[in-house]
Amino acid sequence: MSEQRSLSGHELKITSFINEIGDLNAGVMADAIQHLNSLTKPPGSLGRLEDIAIRAAGISGELAPDYGKRAVIVMAGDHGVCEEGISAFPAEVTPQMVMNFLAGGAAVNVLARGARADVLCVDMGVNADLAHEALITCKTRKGTGNMTREAAMTRDEAAAAVLGGFELVARLAGEGYRMFATGDMGIGNTTASAALCAALGGMTPDEAVGLGTGIDEERRLHKVEVVKRALACNRPDDSDPIGALAKVGGLEIAGLAGVILGAAAHRCLVVVDGFISSAAALVATALAPKAAAFMIASHLSQEQGHAALLRKLGLSPMIQLDMRLGEGTGAVLAFHFVDAALSVMREMATFESAGVSRE
Numbered sequence: 001m002s003e004q005r006s007l008s009g010h011e012l013k014i015t016s017f018i019n020e021i022g023d024l025n026a027g028v029m030a031d032a033i034q035h036l037n038s039l040t041k042p043p044g045s046l047g048r049l050e051d052i053a054i055r056a057a058g059i060s061g062e063l064a065p066d067y068g069k070r071a072v073i074v075m076a077g078d079h080g081v082c083e084e085g086i087s088a089f090p091a092e093v094t095p096q097m098v099m100n101f102l103a104g105g106a107a108v109n110v111l112a113r114g115a116r117a118d119v120l121c122v123d124m125g126v127n128a129d130l131a132h133e134a135l136i137t138c139k140t141r142k143g144t145g146n147m148t149r150e151a152a153m154t155r156d157e158a159a160a161a162v163l164g165g166f167e168l169v170a171r172l173a174g175e176g177y178r179m180f181a182t183g184d185m186g187i188g189n190t191t192a193s194a195a196l197c198a199a200l201g202g203m204t205p206d207e208a209v210g211l212g213t214g215i216d217e218e219r220r221l222h223k224v225e226v227v228k229r230a231l232a233c234n235r236p237d238d239s240d241p242i243g244a245l246a247k248v249g250g251l252e253i254a255g256l257a258g259v260i261l262g263a264a265a266h267r268c269l270v271v272v273d274g275f276i277s278s279a280a281a282l283v284a285t286a287l288a289p290k291a292a293a294f295m296i297a298s299h300l301s302q303e304q305g306h307a308a309l310l311r312k313l314g315l316s317p318m319i320q321l322d323m324r325l326g327e328g329t330g331a332v333l334a335f336h337f338v339d340a341a342l343s344v345m346r347e348m349a350t351f352e353s354a355g356v357s358r359e
Contacts (some may be wrong), residue, residue, distance in 0.1 A: 010159035011242060014258075020265040020289040024058030032057035038350045048318060052296060054343040059269050059294055060178070064109040064345035067269065068337060071118040071172065072108060072181035072328040073259055074101055075165070077125035077251035078143030079188030080152070081230065086191045086223045088213040091143075094187050100328075101133045101185070108327035114261055115335040119183065119328075122168065124161055126252030138164035140251055147195065147230040151247045158246035158254050161282075165258020166265070173266035180263050180270045181255045181298070181335065182277040186288020187213070190303060193279035195227045196249035197305050199236035200282050201312045210275070210303040211324075241286035249283070256280035259275055261287065264294040269338070273331035274301035274324065278309045285313060296338075298324055299330035 007015065032054045037043045044050060056065055066229060074080035078100050083092045100106045112119045122136040133157040140160050144152035153161075169180065194208035201208070205227040205278035211220055234247035245254050257280040263270035264284075272281050272295050285292045302324040310317060318337050323330050351358050 003140035004144055006266040008156045008159055010156055010163050011164055012260070014166070015288070017265055018261060021261070021288050021290045022267070023290065024293050025061040026058070027124070028061050028063060029054050029058040031063055032345070035063060035345065036354070039212070039344070039348045040351055040354050040356050046344060049297055049337065049341040049344060052338055053345050055296060056269055056338065056342060057141050059267055060232055061267070064284070064342050065178065067179040067338060067342065069176045070116070070179040071120050071177055072183050072332045073122060073168070074108060074183035074185055074328055075122045075124045075252035075259070076185040077189070078127035079186055079192055079250055080144050080146035080329050081148060081191050081226065082188040083146050084148055084226045086212070086219070086226055087187050088215050091127065091187050094185060095126050095151050097132055098126060098130060098135070102134050106327060110331050111329055111332045115332050117332055117335055122255060124164065124255040136168065138168065138255065142163070144192070144250055147192070147248050148226055148233055152192065152249055153222060153246050153251065154247045155243060156208060158249065159242055162242070162258040162261070163249045165255035166262040169259050169262030169268070170266060173262070176269050179335070179338065180259060180268060181328045182259055182270065182280065183272050183331065184252050184256060184273070184276040184326050186250055186252050189250050189252065189276050189283050190305065191223055191226060192248060192250040192253060193276045194305060195230050195245060195280045196253065196282060197309055198227060198231055199244040199248055200238050200241060200286055201309055203305060203308055205231070206219035207308060208305040210305055225341055241283050245283050253280045253283065257287070259281040260284040261291055261294060264288065264291040268294070270295050271298050271331040271334050271338070272315065273298055273328045274326055275303035275306045275309065277331065278306060278313065281313055282309065296334070298334035301330070
């Protein structure tokens with residue numbers, strides 16, 4: 001995206017929106033540190049909870065922001081690479097699970113209810129005609145191409161999907177939402193995410209490819225070869241994140257990258273889920289390095305490339321529960337930790353108010 005004359009209309013809009021991403025509010029972060037150090041505890045003794053509180057202050061510009069209106073955005077899309085036999089589940093599971101989300105019966109729905117979060121399901125590129133009053137439709141095309149034989153999508157389709165995610169968050173921010181979790185659904189999307197890790201994250205296919213939906217080691221090795229073939233076919237350039245996304249990515253991954261960029265531009269906190277969401281974060285930070293400051297990582301997935309991907313992003317996960325479901329399940333669980341950090345800021349007594357002696 002370095003040559004302005006080569007940008008499509010969608011890419012020009014993305015560039016314009018990226019320019020809206022600012023820095024964290026250093027003054028309010030300093031105030032948050034001072035306040036935390038005045039509370040009845042040794043300095044820094046609440047560890048990562050204090051880091052979260054300081055980050056939230058810097059993002060919002062408020063000492064203890066109100067994140068009462070929050071949502072997990074589950075983006076769904078199909079992948080043509082499923083033709084290569086890389087998943088334990090058939091591709092028709094994607095639209096079936098979308099309807100499960102909309103009916104409130106998936107794991108993310110259960111966990112979101114406990115976290116007081118809305119579940120918003122978005123059709124970014126499901127290979128089916130779906131209709132439901134609660135479904136948000138942002139379909140660029142019905143599934144991606146088989147990236148071992150062709151590009152997953154055109155450059156303009158990839159940019160349109162990123163823009164769709166951005167514009168969705170812009171609308172939601174206007175409705176008062178201030179904290180988001182990223183979620184995904186798409187059979188085959190760990191393969192696309194692994195290819196993006198190799199294209200943009202400096203990993204080898206063997207390092208990036210894991211067991212996905214629960215395949216065995218023999219099929220994992222086959223999946224490694226599939227990723228190698230996709231990279232050889234498309235030759236993504238690590239200096240061109242939109243191009244890499246178009247060649248070996250996914251429509252839901254593109255949409256989630258847009259969600260992250262949108263959250264950053266509108267000064268909202270975004271909690272990143274597992275491997276697929278982190279691949280989207282990799283694209284987002286390649287487009288806009290400042291976006292990294294608006295993210296926190298929720299959990300460390302069992303997917304083997306996730307730890308290296310988080311290191312690349314400079315993010316440290318809050319929890320490790322050996323999860324690998326996706327859907328935003330780890331991210332929505334992490335909402336509880338954000339709530340805990342902000343409750344400390346609002347409710348904990350200071351040394352002065354409690355009459356407790358300092359060291």
